[in-house]
Amino acid sequence: MNVVIIxxxxxxxxxAIRIRQLQPDWKITMISGxxxxxxxxxALMYIFMGHMGYKNTKPYENSFWPKNDIHLIRDWVTEIDTGSKRLLMQKLDPIYYDxxxxxxxxxxxxxGWPGQDLKGVQSLYDLMDLRELYENTQEVKNAVIVGGGLIGIELAEMLHSRGLHVTFLVREKSYWDNVLPAEESSMINNLIKQENMELLLERELKEIIDDGNGRVGGVITNKGEKIDCGLVGLTAGVxxxxxxxxxxxxxxxxxxxVDGGLRTQIEDIYSAGDCAEIxxxxxxxxxxxxxxxxxxMQGKVVGETIAGxxxxxxxxxxxxxxxxxxxxYQTYGQVNNAQGLLSIPGEKNLYWEHQNHLHSLRLVHNGNEILGVNVMGLRYSHKICESWVRDKRTPDYVLDNLFQANFDPEFFKRYESNIVGTLKEQII
Ligand SMILES: Cc1cc2nc3c(=O)[nH]c(=O)nc-3n(C[C@H](O)[C@H](O)[C@H](O)COP(=O)(O)OP(=O)(O)OC[C@H]3O[C@@H](n4cnc5c(N)ncnc54)[C@H](O)[C@@H]3O)c2cc1C
Known part of the structure; x- marks a missing residue:
């Protein structure tokens, strides 16, 4: 059997690893452009900030692949011909699959923003973007980032580390409040401002302006503001x-x-991960x-499906x-956002936030069972927090056992007695 993975x-x-475990004799080829x-x-951000070399971001040694008989090909697939089970390649000869x-x-x-293809306008997704960022940050002092999600704030931190002044254009009323509850979202707003970045809320990008040489010179917002900049980061989601x-x-x-087994509707073709819709x-x-x-997790399951x-x-x-x-930040289960889009009938929130706005804990419950947990600025065990939701623990149980979840290093300050005191008062 000849399995090809794009x-x-x-x-x-x-x-690939799961298929190899289950089918030691099958041919496995993995292609990436x-x-x-x-x-x-x-880890892309850490490469740019100099915290890690690229080679340290590889979870497996190069020798892992030949040892496991997984054949690697570096090229772009340009077309899938499902009739003849063949992939057309940018550089190489066609590759056949079973x-x-x-x-x-x-x-x-x-x-489709006007000016989105100008030099100095880019996104942050892959190694090509990272290379572009090295070039685009040369001799640039001001950057505008469009979109207030997780990648936007990473890009902001990367640019800030190189001394660029960053202005955020965020469509929402508060940072990432389409996902975060109002209090946590407000903590991020404060943090951005504390770092001397400019946060412009309820702002949308209208146009990116050409500096006259085919490079970005600035942006115009929906409120008519003109902001001069030499770099625009487009991070409005993926x-x-x-x-x-x-x-x-x-x-x-x-x-x-795809179906629950991650099969597409075409025989012998499967899809999983970010690109799949189950x-x-x-x-x-x-x-x-x-x-x-x-x-x-999806990779493991689709590997099992492919292996039979x-x-x-x-x-x-x-x-x-x-x-x-x-x-x-860690989140588990169901936590309602500031826009109320994820609200659960009968839901109650217990919320503690340190007065320095750098630590918080939210427990969402329905009176009896914990439904969701948000942890900010505290290191809590994944296994324990997940078990509170999975095992439908009561709020009292969680508070009585809260100290067990904390794995902050010994020299970190602990807040559990304060958290428990505050949250017990909120349980009615
Ligand atoms: C900057 C950044 C930071 C992130 N941080 C986090 C985080 O902190 N926590 C978290 O949980 N998630 C994070 N994510 C999301 C996470 O990285 C993705 O969910 C994950 O990488 C998806 O894995 P995937 O294998 O499905 O796709 P990808 O990792 O995108 O891999 C897709 C592969 O397909 C290849 N490919 C695509 N088209 C072709 C083609 N035509 N021919 C050949 N090869 C092709 C690409 O070369 C690549 O190898 C982050 C994402 C980004 C961009």
């Missing part, structure tokens, strides 16, 4: 990368449509998950983690 991100790699070897995409996994990740959103299915008969919606028959909205750990097992992807309890400048 994409060597966490999804493609997790699938971006890099020969798999690396950690979330089974194909499409794990092509996401693409940065661009909304969407599943559908480039390869556009000209094929593989059905797509917002992502590449059809959830009669269970509400289809599932598109665009984070590292879900790519890993009857596996079904179970998204489990939602988890995400990120860093806003120096503020670490």
């Amino acid at each position: 994409g060597n991100g966490v999804t493609g790699v997790s699938a 971006e890099s020969e070897y798999h690396y950690s995409r979330p 089974k194909l996994l499409i794990a092509t990740g996401s693409k940065s959103n661009k909304f 969407s599943p990368n559908l480039d390869l299915i556009k000209e094929s008969n593989i059905p797509g919606g917002r992502g590449i449509l 059809v959830t028959e009669g269970e509400g909205r289809n599932l598109i998950q665009q984070v590292w750990y879900t790519g890993k 097992m009857d596996s079904v992807y179970d998204p489990g309890i939602w988890y995400n983690s990120a860093k806003f400048l120096n503020l670490e």
Whole structure:
């Protein structure tokens, strides 16, 4: 059997490893246009900031691949010919497959803004963007970042570390308040301002202005402001990368449509990770998950499906983690956002925030069971926080056992007695 995987991100790699475990004799080929070897995409910022060399972002030694008989190809696939089971390549001869996994990740959103193709305007997704950023930051003093999500704040930190002055244009009323509750969102607003970055809320990009030489000279906002800058970072979210299915008969919606086993509607073709849209028959909205750990889990499941097992992807309890400048954030289960879009009937919130606005804890519950947890600026064990939601613990149980979750180093200040005192008073 000849399995070909397009994409060597966490999804493609997790699938390849699982298939090799289950099918020691199958031929496995992994193709990527971006890099020969798999690396950690979330570490892109640390390469730029000089905290890590590129080679340290590779989770596996180069020797891992030949040892496991996984063949790596560096090239771009330009077309999938499902009739003859063949991939057309940018440089190489066509590659044939018996089974194909499409794990092509996401693409940065661009909304057709005037001037979006000028020199000095870019997104942050891959190694090509990183290279462009090295060039685009030469002799530039001011940058505008459009979009207030997780990648936007990473880009801001990267540029700030090089001494650029950063202005954020954020469409929402408060930073990332389409995901975060009002209090946590407000903590990020404060942090951005403390770092001397400019945060312009309820602002949209109208136009990017040419400096007369084909390079960005500034931007115009929806409120008519003109902001001079030599770099524009477009970080208004990402969407599943559908480039390869556009000209094929593989059905797509917002992502590449797959069933619970991560099969597309075309025989022997599978898709998983950021690019996939899992059809959830009669269970509400289809599932598109665009984070590292879900790519890993989906990669494992699709590897099992391809290898012949009857596996079904179970998204489990939602988890995400990120860093806003120096503020670490983890979220588990269901936490309502400031816009009320995720609210749960009967939900109650217990919330503690340190007066320095650098640490907070939120427990969402329905009177009996914990439904969600947000942790900011505290290091709490993933396993323990997840178990509170999974095991439907009561708020009292969580507060009585809160100290067990903290794994901050010994020299860090601990706030549990203060948190428990405050939150116990809020339980009525
Ligand atoms: C800057 C940044 C920071 C992030 N930080 C975090 C974080 O802190 N935590 C978190 O959970 N998630 C984070 N994410 C999201 C996370 O990185 C993605 O969810 C994850 O990488 C998705 O994995 P994937 O394998 O599905 O796709 P990708 O990692 O995007 O891999 C796609 C692969 O497909 C290849 N490819 C695409 N098209 C073709 C083609 N036509 N021919 C050949 N190869 C092709 C690419 O070369 C690449 O190898 C971050 C993302 C970015 C961009």
